[in-house]
Each structure stands twice: as structure tokens, then as C-alpha cells.
Amino acid sequence: MLIELWGAKNLDDPALAEDAIRKAIRAARATLLHLHVHKHCRGHGVSAIALLAESHMTLHTWPERSYAAADVFVCGDRDPATAVPILVDAFQPERSDVRRFRRGVSIKP
Numbered sequence: 001m002l003i004e005l006w007g008a009k010n011l012d013d014p015a016l017a018e019d020a021i022r023k024a025i026r027a028a029r030a031t032l033l034h035l036h037v038h039k040h041c042r043g044h045g046v047s048a049i050a051l052l053a054e055s056h057m058t059l060h061t062w063p064e065r066s067y068a069a070a071d072v073f074v075c076g077d078r079d080p081a082t083a084v085p086i087l088v089d090a091f092q093p094e095r096s097d098v099r100r101f102r103r104g105v106s107i108k109p
Contacts (some may be wrong), residue, residue, distance in 0.1 A: 003083070005014075033051045045063050056071070
């Protein structure tokens with residue numbers, strides 16, 4: 001699932017980004033293995049990368065453009081859509097765009 005947040009707020013706060021990612025992971029019922037949050041130089045946003053047992057979740061923010069992008073990639077019976085309201089609540093965008101992709105559909109077990 002790809003999530004874009006336009007006209008977003010709070011995009012330069014690494015503690016808020018970490019809290020949002022942790023809540024989104026719990027909402028998706030995913031298993032966190034490792035989380036790294038990086039604060040870029042002042043005014044240049046935050047990147048968060050979570051390694052999950054079920055794959056990964058990432059968040060990148062551009063405060064100068066009031067924009068954030070997240071990638072929620074999970075497998076099994078996890079539900080990436082449950083991460084969307086968490087991120088919307090945290091960053092309060094004027095508009096969001098959510099796209100769901102099914103990856104690996106042609107891979108046979």
C-alpha cells in the first residue's frame with residue numbers, strides 16, 4: 001500500500017513520526033523487528049524505516065512541501081489499510097491518496 005499525504009503538518013518531528021509508525025504497525029497487527037528514525041537537517045524532514053517480520057513499513061516527510069509518503073508492505077493476513085487512519089491522524093493532511101497493490105500474485109508457493 002502506498003500512502004501520500006498532501007498539505008500535511010508535523011513533518012519535522014522524529015518523535016511524532018516514530019510514534020505514528022509504531023501505532024500503524026500495531027494497527028496492522030504486524031511484528032516489529034527493528035525501527036530506525038532519521039531526522040534530516042533542520043527543516044528537511046524525517047525518514048523512518050521499520051523492518052517487520054511480515055516485510056516493512058517506511059515513512060518519508062518533506063516539510064518544505066507539506067508532503068509525506070509511506071509504504072506499507074505486509075504479507076499474510078495483516079491489513080495495511082489499518083495504518084492509513086493512524087498516519088492521517090498524526091500528520092493531518094488536507095488530502096490523502098492511497099493506492100493498494102498486490103505484489104507477487106504470480107508467485108506460486
